[in-house]
Each structure stands twice: as structure tokens, then as C-alpha cells.
Amino acid sequence: MVYITAICLFFAVAITVVVIYFFFKYKRKTPGEVGVPIHGDMRLETIWLVVPLLLSLTMFAGGAVIYVDYRRAPLDTLDIYVIGKQWMWKSQQPTGLREINELHVPVGRNVKLILASEDVIHNFSIPDFRVKMDVVPGHYNTMWFRPTKPGRYHFFCSQYCGTNHALMGGWVTVMEPSDYEAWLSGSSTADTNPVVAGEKLFTEKACATCHLPDGKGRAPSLNGVYEGKVALADGSTVTADDAYLRESILAPNAKIVAGFQPLMPTFQGQLTEEEILALTAYVKSLQSQPVPATGAGVAPAGKK
Amino acid sequence: MPREHYLNATYGIRSWLLTTDHKRIALLYLVSVTFFFFIGGTFASLIRIHLLTPGGYLVTPETYNKLFTMHGVAMIFFFLIPSIPAVLGNFLIPMMIGAKDLAFPKINLLSWYIYLVGGCFVLYSFATGGLDTGWTFYTPLSSVYSNSAVTPAVIGIFINGFSSILTGLNFIVTVHTMRAPGMTWFRLPLFVWAHYATSIIFILGTPVIAITLLLAGLERMLHLGFFNPVLGGDPILFQHLFWFYSHPAVYIMILPAMGVISEIIPTFARKPIFGYSFIAGSSIAIAVIGFFVWAHHMFLTGESAYAALTFSFLSYLVAIPSAVKTFNWTSTLYKGSISWETPMLYGLGFIGLFLIGGLTGLFLACLGVDIHLHDTYFVIAHFHYIMVGGAVMGYVGGLHFWWPKITGRLYPEGLAKTAAVTLFVGFNLTFFPQFILGYLGMPRRYHSYPPEFQVFNVMSTAGASILALGYLLPMIYLTWSMRYGKVAGPNPWPATGLEWKTASPPLTENFDVTPEVNWEPYDFDNRHDLGLDVKGHPSLAPAHGDD
């Protein structure tokens, strides 16, 4: 940023000064005067083709490094779900604690936000942390940051989303880890726990009738599936991340697990974003469960 | 002034509404784009007044959202895109290449009518419920959630697209087949090159926005699901299709302005333009590369990181031809004979503002920096520097430059200089603070904002009032000059283009006899017909280089 600013300032100032200098230096003296007929210069053209090109490539490279780092979250993150809807933000801590237009995070931890939208495109933006990401209905986006100083910081919706777009903001509170723990335990209750809610949905929506834990059902066992490698019917493999789980719930036939039939109905339009998150959280909680030898979505050996 | 010219050849309202004369059609456009400019300008003024206070008490949030949307739609689709091509381009291209008219005069008139019909739909939308989707019409907000009059607006822009397409088609064919004897491609004025490049974008880009908005409109009317995730569609696809046109559309706005500046600078520096072929080539390069960069508007939508890297890289490439142009313009001034007349002041202003606008684009093309600046006031400031500082300055400068040709009369020079300076100062005061606001993190399209941002907003509003004055002044004295201005004569500056070889105002068929071109462009030294003091020149260094 400083680098780009320096280069841009240099060119802006240099060209402006040169233009103004020429304006005075070569001001017309007599009405009939004509300028010197210079048509061009190949060497100069080459210089100002190549030099800006090289400079801009360094700018590109610098920006690319930051961006790649930003798009690839580290592994040891604190995952918080954030759902945008016209015109409020709901966030949910890993313990299930929910907040509206507020977000509490501990200082010095890598925090990953998993963003979902109930309606239109929003954008979760924390200018003080230099981060933002669109919140797009229909799929998850993630963003991550590492707060370094306790305090309260504004967050905004940066993608225009309708009438009260400007009011769709709130505060991030960055706390000392101990304060954060205290804050978490002070308000968490079992019924808000997404794993519990997800387990309930898992039965209610009849997922449990096919996805048997022992792998003997009509559908793969979900034990240990999260973050594991899943072998698909077409021979490829995918990592079972949030996006994959979401897709499997909403468009089950898109990726069929090897050895299974495409039997599952879609749940598109039947689950709210929050319910999908709860189900995902429940499936995640099965990560530590023993993986059956056969009939699993993920082969035990293939586990990371 | 000539006794008979295109303005008085025939009389009556019919002779204007049914004219196929490219010069008269240009004037019809002039009136209609000015109308839309004032509509858009009114919305802008209300926005700036509203933003004086952080709470924003002047209008409701709904109204505010409609104001900035309608400001964008009116200004972009109905002012900026047609402004220079349809007014100045229409008026000048046939004359510059020595033709009697465009290749398809009736289609030219048809484009104006299509523009009017599209404009009526959009005005209807403004009048009945307004439009609150943002000019970008992002789905599913526009196609499902908005309660405003989206459908007529979308239809209006769809229809208006055909006006652009037909104008572009006309220009391309005209430049290919209607050039006068001796008018080779490399003798074309750079204004024509710029319009040729613009027309390429008209032809290749506009149909895509037309079909995209049509699909979004169908989605809204019939509850289809092309871009609606609830029905299985993908909202990001809309953005891809939208920006496939709308990013090149930025070049539709700026390329013709660059063309104007490339005419003004050699004329008032009275020397050949530096690196003619590089300026011509860079216009084409911008038009072509401009099509490969669109997804840089989408770095944070969750698009593939590989795609983001590619598009960022290509975005830097498109910056190069613009830089080449700027360097060449600057070098043209070197050892010139620079006159400080009004069009040249606009030329100077253009270079300064375009420089800032272009260079701040480098920040936004930079992936890492864009994470912070995306969708903030920094973006607003950046594209206003390009579109207002660049395109509008070019347009107003061009109007001043060719005003004697269009009307046969000169405007009051003193007033005109005052207006040019007012515009420059007002513009910078309006938009420079917005760069700072953006850097501080103020998101765009906010009807109320945290109080810490107020200082810069007040500065911006103050600047906007100066800017408004700067636009009113030319309106008044240009209108005045049509009747009372000093008679200009065929070539008042003097300039080298073919358009200055005919009377001011020109005859209906432009030239008495088809001209024959046997000189190079901007070649003041060998043009003894201009009445300049060629011999008085200190050093006639042999011309070298690429020309």
C-alpha cells in the first residue's frame, strides 16, 4: 500500500509538475508561432511502455501475496458463523452463543468467519482490520483475521442490500482470552448449542433413518466425515468441508459418494440458513466418532 | 458566416424530428443528454445535501437509495455513454474523414428515437416508485427483493442498449467505407481512432448487458430462477455478465474523452502529436484488453482465487495503454507553442484529473489493497475522477473546442476560463475528500454514517455546490453565444482537421466538393493554408521516430 502510494504519488506529482512547467515555459509568444515538429521517439515510447509495466507487475505481486494469504485461512482457527439478513447480522460462537449485530472475539487468535446470507448479497466488513467479504446467498464465503488489540471496532455491511443497508452494522469486541472465556461461559446454554439443535433436526428431518452411524444404512455413515477425504462415484475425491456438506444437503445428487445410490431428496428451500448451520455443526461433532470399516463416507485410512 | 448551412437549410419542427443529417441528430442528442445530465445532477445535489449530517435527516432511507440509484442510471446509461460519441462523434466523424454523412443516416436517427423510448421507460420508472437497486442491479435484490419500479427501468436500459449498438455499428462502417480519398488509416484524427475503439465495445459489450437485464427482468416478472439461489440459480453469474459489459463501458466513457484531448492538445500546442501511432494503438488496446478484466469488480464475491489473480494481473495490463497516452500528451507539450485558451485549460484539467483517477485505479486492481477499499468511498472517488474528471471534462472541453464549428460563433473567453477553473476546483473539493473517507472505511451507498466521517462529507458537499455553479455557467454563456457570440469563421484556432476546412457552421452535405487529403495529421509546419508563421520557427529539427 505504501509502495503503491509512493509510486503513484511520484508519477502524479512528476507529470503534473512537468505539464505545468511546459505550460509556462512554452507559452505562446507571438500569435502565428508554431511548435517544433517532433513526431515521436521510439526509445521514449519503449521506456514508458516497459517501466510502468514492470512497476505494475510488482504491485500485482505484492497484492497477490496478501490476497492469497487472506483467502487461505490457517488451520487453527476459531470458527464463528455469521448470517446476514435484511438488515441485521446474527453471529454464533462455536459454543452456540448467539449475538445480534455484535461479535466477540479473543485477542491473538486466528478467527475465521463463515458467512451465509438469508436473502440478498451482503458484505461483512471490518475496516479497522482491513478485511471484508461478500455474503452471498446460496453458498458460504469465509474470511479470517487475527485481532491484535482489545477494543471495540465498527463493522459494516458494505454491499448494498436494500432500504436499511446503512443501519446494518455493529461492533466487534476484541477481548483478552480470559475475558472472552468468562463472557462465553457466562451466557452459554444448552438449547442454543448448534450441535444439540442439529442433532434434533437430524432426527426430525429423517436424516437418521439412512445415515446410520455403523455404515449399514442406505446412506454413508457421517462419522468422521468432516474434513476427511470423500471418494465419489465418478472416481474423484473431495474434502468434506462446510461448502461440501451444505451442497450435499441442498443438492445431494451433485456429488454421490462411491458405492451409494442417488436416493437422497434435496432440502433446498426447506431449511433456513440457521438450520443448515446447525446440521453442519452436528455433522462436525461426529468428527471424533469411530469410523465404521465399511459404508462410511470417508475411508478410515483416508482420514487426515 | 455562410449564407446557407445545416442549421438554416430547412425550417420547422418536422425538419428536425425527421432529419437524417448527422449534425442535426447530434444536436438532438445534445439536448437530450443535457436533459438527463440535469436530472442526474439534481439527484446528485440532493445526495450531497443529505450527507451533510451523519444522521441524514433530509430524506428517508428509501428515498436516499432511490436517489443514488437514479443518479447512477441517468448519468451512466443516458448521459455518459451517449454524451461524447452521440453528440461530438456524430457531429464530427463524417466531417473528419471527409464524408457527406454517416453510412446509415436513417439508422442514426433511429438510434436517437430508441434512446428516447428507452429514456421514457426509465423516466416512467423514476416517476412511479423510483428505483432502489443501485445502478448495478445486483440480483437477487433487484430481481426478488426490491419493491421499486425495477421492471420498467430494466426494459428502458435494454431498449437504450440498441441505440448504443446502432451508433457503434454506424461508426465502424463509416470509418471503414466512407473515408475521403487520401484519408488513410494513419491519417485519421485520433478522435476517430478513439471512437472506432469505443464502437468495438458498443458492438461487443452492449448486447450482453441487454440480454442480462432482460433475463433479470424476466426473473422478476415471472419468478424464474436464473440468478436466484433459492431457485437454484447463481447470483454471481449475474455479476459476471453484468461486468462483462459494464467494465468495458467505463472505457466507452473515457476513450472518446481521450480522443477529444488528443485533438485539443496538438491544436493548442501547435505541433504534431507525440507518438501518433502509439496513441491510436493504445485506444484499440484499451478497448480489447478492457474486455479481459471484468471480474476485478468481484474479488470479494467468493470468486475463485485463481480467477482473481488472473483478473488482477490483466487489470494491470490495461493500465499500460492509458499510461502511454498520458506520457505522449505530456511530451506533445514539449517545445510547443502553448496557448492558454479555454479548451486547452480543459485539456490540462483532464490530464491532472485523469492521472489521479487512473493511478488510484492501481490501488483497486491490487488484490490485497482492494480487500480494504472495495465498496468504500475510495471507489466512488476513483470512478468519479475517471468519469467526471475525465469523461465530463473531455466532453465540456470538446464542446468548447468545436462550439465555433457547431454554431459558427465564439463564446465569451473570459467567462469560459472562469467556468473551467471553477469546475476544476469544485471537482477536486468534492471528490478528493472521498478518497480519504474511503481509506477510513466509509462504505458506499450509506444514507447515514458514523459521525467521525462528517468533516470530509461537509467538504465534499461544499465542493459539489461549486461544481454545480461550474456546470451552470457554460449552460448560460454557450446558449447566449448562439445568438450574440462573435462570428468565428471556418477555423478560429486554427486546427488541422478536415472539419475545419469547411464553413462554420458547415453545409448540410459538409463539403462543397469531396476533399482530398494529402497531408499528415496535426502537421502544422506544412500547412500553409492555416496562415501560421512557419518560417519564424527557430529550429526545424528533422522529424524522427515512429510516425
Add this chain to the structure above:
Amino acid sequence: MHRTGELYGQFETLDQQRESASLGMWVFLVTEVLFFGGMFMTYTLNRSMYPEIFGEASRSINLTLGAINTIVLIGSSLTMAMSVWAAQVGKKQLVTIFLILTLILGSVFLGIKGVEYHEKFVEHHVPGLNFNFEPGSDAGTNAHAQLFFSLYFAMTGLHALHMIIGAGLLIWLIKESFKGRFNTEYSTPVDLVGLYWHFVDIVWIFLFPLLYLIDRH
């Protein structure tokens, strides 16, 4: 601009006029390619997201009628090309006859298209109007099948609109041709409408496999 015979005032020669008109038409067709291109883009993405359901939905449209229509339309392209030829060699009567044949074939195409649309209407396959893909299909399948049919109707509808415009142009050409306006010297309108007609044919050549022939095995 005044006009001398078939030469408009802004042009110097008939050659220049013909050249301009032909280039103009080609450039116009470029915009048409990109215009349909937006829809092909939407189609490509949606099909790649829901390949199975697109296949299922495609199998529910009438292949026989689609294939017949393809033949009819290519046939009309042939007669159109023949009328251009007839104009070039100065057989004025043949021009009219081939134009009429083209118009008839074009109308047959539109007629068959109408029959297909009617079938879809009866089957509740028209998006937005009580759309129901198959009795008992779930919400997701329904939505995705509706995407297919939205594209089917948007693409074939836009194509049919072009056909109707083309038919209008043909009627005008037939009228002019009756007056014997087209000859070896001047046949620009026939050439241009010919280009347009062939383009519409080309669009169909792509629409046919993309809409009718997904997973027919």
C-alpha cells in the same frame, strides 16, 4: 440525403454502398452472437451445476418435432441461399419463388414450435405458470427443472422472435421482388436478409443439441 435510383446520397458508388451495407449487417450479426451469448453463458453454468436434472428435463421435450424443425429450418436456409443466387444471376421470377418458399418453411418451423409450446403448456412445464415437473417431484428437482425450462423458453422464444422478424422482412422482400426490383446490379436487401436468416439458422443449429439432445441414451 437525396437518392439517385438505388444509390443513397451519402455514398459515391453502388459498390461502396453495397460494401457498407454488407459490413453493417455482419457487424450487426456480431452483436447478435453476443446477445445470444449471454443466454448460452447462463445455460452453460446452470447445466454444469445440475447435469442430471437437465438431462431428465431435456428428455421430456419432443425430439421428433425438434429434429423435423431442424430439417425444415436448414431447408429454408437453402431456399434463401438460392434466392440470393437467383438475384445474382438475374432470374427475377426465381427470386420471388425462392423467397416465398423460404417464408413457407419459416412459417412451418414456427407452427411446429407452437405445437411444442402447447405440449409443454399442457404438461405444466411452462415456468411461472403452475410449473410442476413431474407429479411428486420434490422442491429442489422442480426448481432445477424449472431452470432448464426457463432457459428453453427464453432461448427458443428469442429465437422464434428473430424468426418472426425475419418473416416480416421476407414479406417485404417478396413485395419488392414482385415489382422486379432485384437484379444483377442491385440485390443488397436480398443479400442482407439472407445473412440474417442464415444466422438465425445457426443459432438453431446450436440450440437443437443443447436443448433436445442431453443424455438421450
Add this chain to the structure above:
Amino acid sequence: MSDNSADTHSEHHIVSPKVYFTIFAALMVCTFLTVEAAKIDLNAYFNGLNVIVALAIATLKASLVVLFFMHGKYSPKRTKLVIVCSVFWLAIMLFMTMSDYVSRPWK
């Protein structure tokens, strides 16, 4: 009036009806082939082969129409450039947009 007038006569090239009928016959054969090809499960050999074959045949047919019915083969270079541009830009739109979608998986 224009430097391209040398090209104009080639644009007036007369194609004989025999060529037209041959092309028509070829188009008919292609139509038959594309329908039959769709009925075979080519995807079993190579995933997506069905689409590739269908599009290849369609492209062939379209090329025949452009080259012969539309006289593309006998047109001036400029017209050929226009045709190539349209295809190229369509390809940019399809290819670059799809490149985003297929490269989404990131880790």
C-alpha cells in the same frame, strides 16, 4: 472512396446451386449423426464426450452455413475478421467466466 474497394467484387462471388445443394445434403447428414450420437452413451468412454460430439457437429454445421450459405469463404478479409471476432469474444465470455467456477475449490 475507400481503400478497400478492390475487395468488393469478390463479395459478389456467385456460388453455384450445386454447391448449395451439396452443403444442404451435408447438413442433413450431420443432423442425422448428431441425433444418433446422442442416443449412444458416449460418456461411458470419456465423461462429457456426448456434449463434445454434439457441439463439434454443431460447430461443423455452423461453419458450413457461414462459409457457403453466407459466402464467408468468398468475403473480404475484413468480414472474416468480423466473424472471427464474434467467435473469439463469445469464447472469452464463456471461457473466462467458467474458469472462475471450475477453479473455485481452493485448498
